[in-house]
Amino acid sequence: MVDTAGAIPLLRRMSIQQTLRADQDSGSVMTFPADQPLALDSGGRIEGLQIAFTAYGRLNAERTNAILICHALSLDQHVASDHPVTGRRAWWRTLVGPGLPLDTERYFIICSNVVGGCMGSTGPSSIDPATGRPWGLSFPMITVADMVRAQAMLVEALGIERLFAVVGGSMGGMQVLQWAADYPDRMFAAVCIAAAARHSAQNIAFHEVGRQAIMADPDWRGGDYAAQGVRPEKGLAVARMAAHITYLSEPALHRKFGRELQRDGLSWSFDADFQIESYLRHQGASFVDRFDANSYLYITRAMDYFDLAANRGGVLADVFRPAREVRFCVFSFTSDWLYPTVESRAIVRALNAAGARASFVEIESDKGHDAFLLDEPVLREALGGFMDSAAQTLGLQSAGSASPGQR
Amino acid sequence: MNPIVREDFKEILRLVRPGSRVLDVGCGEGGLLELLVREKQVDGRGLEISPEGVSACLARGLAVVQGDADRDLDYFPAQAFDYVILSQTLQAVLRPRHVLGELLRIADQAIVSLPNFGYWRVRLDLLVHGRMPITGALPEPWWDTPNIHLCTVRDFTAVCDELGLGIDACAALAAGKPARPMDPSREIENWRAEAALFLLSRKR
Numbered sequence: 001m002v003d004t005a006g007a008i009p010l011l012r013r014m015s016i017q018q019t020l021r022a023d024q025d026s027g028s029v030m031t032f033p034a035d036q037p038l039a040l041d042s043g044g045r046i047e048g049l050q051i052a053f054t055a056y057g058r059l060n061a062e063r064t065n066a067i068l069i070c071h072a073l074s075l076d077q078h079v080a081s082d083h084p085v086t087g088r089r090a091w092w093r094t095l096v097g098p099g100l101p102l103d104t105e106r107y108f109i110i111c112s113n114v115v116g117g118c119m120g121s122t123g124p125s126s127i128d129p130a131t132g133r134p135w136g137l138s139f140p141m142i143t144v145a146d147m148v149r150a151q152a153m154l155v156e157a158l159g160i161e162r163l164f165a166v167v168g169g170s171m172g173g174m175q176v177l178q179w180a181a182d183y184p185d186r187m188f189a190a191v192c193i194a195a196a197a198r199h200s201a202q203n204i205a206f207h208e209v210g211r212q213a214i215m216a217d218p219d220w221r222g223g224d225y226a227a228q229g230v231r232p233e234k235g236l237a238v239a240r241m242a243a244h245i246t247y248l249s250e251p252a253l254h255r256k257f258g259r260e261l262q263r264d265g266l267s268w269s270f271d272a273d274f275q276i277e278s279y280l281r282h283q284g285a286s287f288v289d290r291f292d293a294n295s296y297l298y299i300t301r302a303m304d305y306f307d308l309a310a311n312r313g314g315v316l317a318d319v320f321r322p323a324r325e326v327r328f329c330v331f332s333f334t335s336d337w338l339y340p341t342v343e344s345r346a347i348v349r350a351l352n353a354a355g356a357r358a359s360f361v362e363i364e365s366d367k368g369h370d371a372f373l374l375d376e377p378v379l380r381e382a383l384g385g386f387m388d389s390a391a392q393t394l395g396l397q398s399a400g401s402a403s404p405g406q407r
Numbered sequence: 408m409n410p411i412v413r414e415d416f417k418e419i420l421r422l423v424r425p426g427s428r429v430l431d432v433g434c435g436e437g438g439l440l441e442l443l444v445r446e447k448q449v450d451g452r453g454l455e456i457s458p459e460g461v462s463a464c465l466a467r468g469l470a471v472v473q474g475d476a477d478r479d480l481d482y483f484p485a486q487a488f489d490y491v492i493l494s495q496t497l498q499a500v501l502r503p504r505h506v507l508g509e510l511l512r513i514a515d516q517a518i519v520s521l522p523n524f525g526y527w528r529v530r531l532d533l534l535v536h537g538r539m540p541i542t543g544a545l546p547e548p549w550w551d552t553p554n555i556h557l558c559t560v561r562d563f564t565a566v567c568d569e570l571g572l573g574i575d576a577c578a579a580l581a582a583g584k585p586a587r588p589m590d591p592s593r594e595i596e597n598w599r600a601e602a603a604l605f606l607l608s609r610k611r
Contacts, residue, residue, distance in 0.1 A: 317484075329465065345482075348472055353484045357452075360472040361461045378458050385466025393468060 018157045025085050026052035026113070026120025027077055030154055038115060038122075038150050044140035048129055051154045052120025053077050053112035056096070057104040059160070065396050066160045067102060068151060069111040070168030070175035073299055074240070074291060076119040079111040080104060086290055094375040101384035106391065106398060107164060114175075115150040116142040116299050118292035125226055125292040135294075137223035142298055144171070144306045148178040152186065162186050164394060165387065169193035169372035170339065171299070174306050177347065181308060184323035189390045191383065193331040194372040196343035197316050197350070198307035203338065206246050207300040210239030214293045223294055236293040237284030244283045249335040249368030309350075316350035328358040329386045331372070331379060338369040359386065410582035411544045411602045415494050415520050416442060418578050418586035418604050422518060423447050427489035430454065430513060432476050433496040437464035444469070452488075454479060477501045480509040488514035495602070497521050499553040507570055511609050517572075520580065520604040525559030525597040543582045544602045560597040567607065576606035 018036075023029045030051045032038070037045040054077045059066060069079050069092070080096040082089055096102040102109060113121040116139070124139035131138075155163060166179045166187050173195025180190050196203075214220055217235025221228050245253075257276040272278040309316040328351055332344035341362050351358035363378045365371040372379070391398070416439050423429060425447045431440045434453030437460075443449045453471035455461050464471035472482055476493070477500050491514035493506070498521050500506050510517040522544035523529070532540035539549040545557075558566075567574060578586040579600035586604065589596045 327470070345479075349482050352472070352482050352487065355487070357470045358472060359461070359465055359470050360474070361458050361465075362473050363458060378462060382458070382462040382465050385462055389466060389468030 023052065023120060027054035027084075028052070029120055030157055032153060032157070036153070038146065038153065040140050040146050041143040042141045046115065046122055046140065048122075049115065049150060049153070050120065050122045050126070051112050051115070051150055052117075053110055053154060054079065054081060055111075056080050056109040057107055059108040059158075060396070063160050064162070064164060064394060065106065065391075066108045066110060066155070066158075066163050067165045067167060068155060068163050068179075069096065069102070069109060070147075070151070070166065070172035070179075071111060071114065072168075072170035072172050073303065074243075074287065074296075075172075076117065077111045077113045078119075080109065083290075088290070091373060094373075095380065095383065101380055101387050102167065103387075106396065110155070110158070112151055112154055114147040114171075114299065116147070116295060116302060118295040121150070123292065124223070124294035124298055134226040136226065137294065139294070139298065141301060141305075143302050144174050144178050145182065147302065148175050148182060151175070151179075152183055155186070162188065164396065165189040165191060165390065167191040167193075168195070170195055170369065171303055173339075174303065174308075177308055178306075180323040180326055180328070181319045184326055187326055188394055189327040189329070189387075190323075191329045191331070191386070192344075192347065193379075194333055194336050194339050194344075194369055195347075196339045197309060197319075197347050199304050200343075204304045206242060206338075207304055209242050211297050211300060213238035213242070214297060217293075220293065223297075225293070231288065232293045233288040236288045236291065236296060237281075239293075239296060240287040240291075241280040241284045244280060246338045247368055247370045249337065249366055251335065251366040252368050252370075255366075316346065317353035320351050320354035320356050324354060324356050326356060327386075327390055328356055329383070330358065330360045331382070332360075332362050333365045333367070333369070333371040333376075334362060335366045336369045336371065409495065409544070409546065411522070411580055412495055414580045414582065414584065414586055415602070415604060418580065419443075419492060419494065419518055419520075420446055421586075422576065422606055423449060423490055425449070428452075428487070430483065430488045430491045432480070432491060432493045432510070434464060434469075434471060435460050437467045437469045437471065439492070439494065440464070440469050440471075441467050454482070476506055480506065480513060483513045485512050486515065490514055490516050490518055492518045494518075494520050495522065498557050499555060501555070503556050503558075504566060504570065507566070507572065507607075511572060511607065515608060516575065517607045518604065519607060520602060521563065522554070522557065522602045523560050523597065523600045524557045525561060526601050527598045528601070530598075542601070560591050560600055560603050561594075563603070563605070564591050567605075571610050572607045573610045574605055575608055578604045580604055 019031045032049045034047045037047045038049045079092045080090045098105045113119040116123045124135045128135045166176045168176045173192040176192045214235035217232035219230040220232035260275045312318040330344050332341040348360040361382045429449045429451045431453045434455050440451040444451050461471050461473045491510045529540040577591045579589045580602040
């Protein structure tokens with residue numbers, strides 16, 4: 001049902017300078033010519049920018065049904081299809097797909113790997129054309145606004161002037177807010193899930209633990225590990241283990257693991273006696289197979305630098321004033337202590353102060369931050385209602401009327 | 408739906424100026440807001456405590472924030488609305504005086520309706536049976552009611568005076584009968600009205 005190459009026939013109709021190719025690992029990859037660099041907040045620029053993305057569904061003739069999904073820190077563009085190489089399940093299969101709130105039969109859904117990432121978009125593991133070697137730490141620092149600027153370039157290259165919606169959770173939610181701040185005229189609706197308008201001291205603290213773990217690994221080699229043929233696997237695994245705890249909640253950990261042991265009796269050693277230890281070790285070990293350590297440094301840094309109101313004297317409402325015409329829906333989860341409800345409330349308060357059209361739902365869940373990726377019926381229903389009514393306002397056909405007989 | 412609420416909606420619909428900005432506090436599933444948007448083309452927003460209520464509102468295309476009238480009216484900036492509506496809810500909030508003050512910070516006018524504990528049937532019920540009254544406007548037994556701050560029309564007009572709130576209009580409400588304009592300062596109305604609706608503004 002999912003058409004990963006949905007964007008390709010669209011591009012054939014256009015005369016574009018960008019090149020688009022299908023890629024077995026990454027979905028599709030858009031390469032921008034050197035005269036269309038990505039300008040960065042840090043003052044630098046990336047020439048020959050590549051953005052890897054997936055696309056599902058069909059763009060309608062008016063090009064009004066496109067949704068951009070923004071992914072979280074450790075995720076990628078494979079939002080609605082299983083990863084072609086690792087086989088990992090589509091990460092938002094509960095929300096994106098035929099008949100789901102982000103309905104691939106009704107909308108044209110795009111998800112791109114962030115710049116700085118390691119799933120096909122230009123990042124620190126890419127080859128620096130100037131040296132012919134992986135960028136490593138010579139890769140410029142990036143920000144959430146840079147990620148969004150790259151997405152805007154992709155969306156424009158796909159011939160879409162205005163997105164129907166921009167949707168994301170966690171770091172993806174930050175990108176949604178950045179979109180509203182920077183490109184309010186290029187979007188109709190915004191959905192921000194389990195996110196914040198700035199990173200808190202606690203958020204930065206946990207990220208710093210992860211970065212220090214990576215950089216303390218002798219195989220990190222000052223960031224030059226790729227050229228030297230090694231990988232800082234232990235450091236990255238520890239970073240992932242620490243971060244993973246922040247995605248859960250005490251009740252969820254207790255329910256899942258309690259003090260259960262791996263085998264009968266204690267080992268009287270530092271082996272993984274407890275199931276929670278074994279689980280975290282597995283999370284760490286499997287992460288290093290799919291994620292680049294330097295990307296982890298760069299993306300966590302981008303998140304720590306995120307403070308949407310910093311340039312507006314700390315007044316978030318001023319950021320959203322140009323986005324008054326955008327329909328916002330903000331979601332939080334009661335047990336999320338990484339991006340707690342109070343952060344979403346601050347966003348909603350600012351949206352109201354700006355006179356924007358904001359809705360907000362706090363969902364009762366004991367699953368912590370990870371709840372945004374899990375099957376939460378209230379999220380599914382509320383998001384479905386929001387998307388459907390927004391689509392009706394915009395006159396987008398429902399899937400039923402577009403393809404009779406499918407439901 | 409409480410039959411009083413239906414009369415309430417009709418009267419609110421009559422009072423609200425077309426095209427105005429309206430906040431419905433405790434908007435439930437958005438029935439009144441939807442009516443106001445459709446019939447009066449208002450720019451409507453809602454505050455609702457239950458996620459299920461908010462979900463239902465979202466499906467109706469309404470902009471609704473999940474929150475609590477006692478705590479979350481500070482979501483909204485001063486004078487953001489022409490009207491703020493609090494329908495049959497004031498008696499259920501923890502801090503009615505605070506909420507009243509907030510309503511008239513947010514909006515130029517507040518439409519507040521409440522059951523009248525001075526209604527003659529309520530008084531008679533209590534007098535004759537010596538038990539908490541159960542009437543059309545107060546349908547639940549004492550142990551199952553959300554109403555924690557019941558008052559009479561006289562109590563309410565006294566609190567409005569203390570807070571410096573003017574009563575621009577007032578109507579008596581009863582199930583199945585059209586709203587009847589009334590003068591809330593007349594003692595007889597405190598006997599006659601089963602429920603009352605007030606249009607309030609800050610005294611200048």
